[in-house]
Amino acid sequence: MTFIKTEIEDSVMKIILNRPDKFNSFNREMALQFQDSLDKAAIDKTIRAVYLTGEGKAFCAGQDLSEAMDTNGPGIERIVREHYNPIILKIRNLEKPVVCAVNGVAAGAGANIALACDIVVAATSVAFIQAFSKIGLIPDSGGTFFLPRLIGFGKASALMMLGDKVSAYDAEKMGMIYKVVDDTVLQIEAFEIAKKLADLPTIGLSLTKKLLNTSMSNNLTDQLTYEGDMQVHAASTYDYNEGVNAFLEKRKANFKGE
Numbered sequence: 668m669t670f671i672k673t674e675i676e677d678s679v680m681k682i683i684l685n686r687p688d689k690f691n692s693f694n695r696e697m698a699l700q701f702q703d704s705l706d707k708a709a710i711d712k713t714i715r716a717v718y719l720t721g722e723g724k725a726f727c728a729g730q731d732l733s734e735a736m737d738t739n740g741p742g743i744e745r746i747v748r749e750h751y752n753p754i755i756l757k758i759r760n761l762e763k764p765v766v767c768a769v770n771g772v773a774a775g776a777g778a779n780i781a782l783a784c785d786i787v788v789a790a791t792s793v794a795f796i797q798a799f800s801k802i803g804l805i806p807d808s809g810g811t812f813f814l815p816r817l818i819g820f821g822k823a824s825a826l827m828m829l830g831d832k833v834s835a836y837d838a839e840k841m842g843m844i845y846k847v848v849d850d851t852v853l854q855i856e857a858f859e860i861a862k863k864l865a866d867l868p869t870i871g872l873s874l875t876k877k878l879l880n881t882s883m884s885n886n887l888t889d890q891l892t893y894e895g896d897m898q899v900h901a902a903s904t905y906d907y908n909e910g911v912n913a914f915l916e917k918r919k920a921n922f923k924g925e
Contacts, residue, residue, distance in 0.1 A: 670697035672722070673704050678715040678865040679858070680708045687723025692731040693776065695741050698750035705757040715865035715924050717761065718858055719784060720768040729775025729798065751776050751808040758783045759880055762873035764864040768857035769835075769844070774798045779808035782817065785876060786864075787844040788857040789835040795843065797827045816883065817843050868906030869924040 672683040682704050684691040693701075708714050721727055734740045741749070758765055758780070767784035774796040781787050781795075789795075797814070799806045806814070806827050815823040818841045826833065835847040848856045864872060874897040882890055901907055905925040913920035 668696065669700070670694070671700040671704050673707075675714060676858075677862045678713060679718050679861045680704070680711070680714045680716075681718045681720070681858075682708075684719075684721040684727055686731075687721075687725070689731060690725035690728035690772065691721045691723065691777070692728040693750060694731045694734045695746075695750065698746075698754065702753055702757060705754070705761060708763065709757070709761055712924075714763065715869045716763055716861045717765045718768065718861040719765060719781075720854065720857070721770050723771070725771035725777075726769045726773045726793070727777025727780065728772060729777045732802075747807050751780075754780060755783050755809040759876075762876070763869060764861075764872050764876065766857055766861040766864065768853055769793050769795075770850075770853055772796065775806075776808040779806065779810040779813065782813045782843065783809050786860060788846045788848060788853065788860065789838060789844050790850040790853040791835055791847055792850050793835040793838075793847075794832040795835075795838050796830060796832050798830055800828055800830045812883070814843070817841075866922060868901075868904065868910060868922045870904050870906060871901045874901055 670685050672685045674681045682701070684697070684701070686692060686694075686697060705717070708717050730746060735743060735746060764786065765784040767781045767787045769781050769787060769789040771790070771792070772794050773781050775798045778795045778797060797806050797810060799810075805811070810827065814827070817823075822841060825831070833843065835844070838844045839847045878890070878894060878897055881893055885893065906922045909922060910920045
């Protein structure tokens with residue numbers, strides 16, 4: 668079964684979670700296919716941005732609990748260490764921007780995978796749910812890392828412990844996501860963002876992403892040093908020279924991601 672569909676359009680790889688009958692909940696095969704798709708996006712130089720969404724009514728309901736409870740299944744330890752941890756690390760370490768179009772409910776690991784992406788756009792009907800506490804588990808897939816940094820410690824703590832549904836509008840208001848759009852135009856507007864990113868100087872974007880990652884743990888002095896190093900790198904690229912020359916010549920830049 669193909670639980671992950673991919674296609675390339677306008678230098679953007681679309682990755683589509685494809686278990687709609689299970690609300691796109693993850694089993695082992697789907698998780699490994701997802702990782703494989705991210706690996707392909709990383710090494711293909713023609714791909715300059717990634718677009719993630721779900722098939723059907725849901726974005727992702729998290730883990731398929733029937734697999735988690737199966738005595739012959741991978742078990743919780745392998746599910747976390749071999750499925751979700753690598754997915755989150757691959758998203759954050761991918762040297763290309765990842766736009767997530769949340770088309771339906773995003774619960775548990777599904778919510779936290781979305782929050783690990785660079786830009787998150789959600790449909791008006793969407794709800795985000797930290798559903799772990801309701802079954803006696805803790806938020807995984809980077810939830811305890813990203814959510815407090817996005818919305819603050821106190822709010823994150825409450826949402827994780829109470830498991831409240833957060834509407835797309837409330838998620839935008841509290842800074843959890845970038846933008847809310849009408850369901851009917853979600854795929855169009857979110858993909859336009861991905862295409863726009865793919866047309867920008869993508870090395871600069873990848874360096875920005877690296878800096879955001881290190882800002883989570885660096886002190887100010889170390890971060891300023893790293894910014895300096897990355898700025899020197901950015902200034903050595905073709906796209907920097909093209910961007911400056913286009914600005915001075917009052918024309919549209921033609922960036923190559925080089």
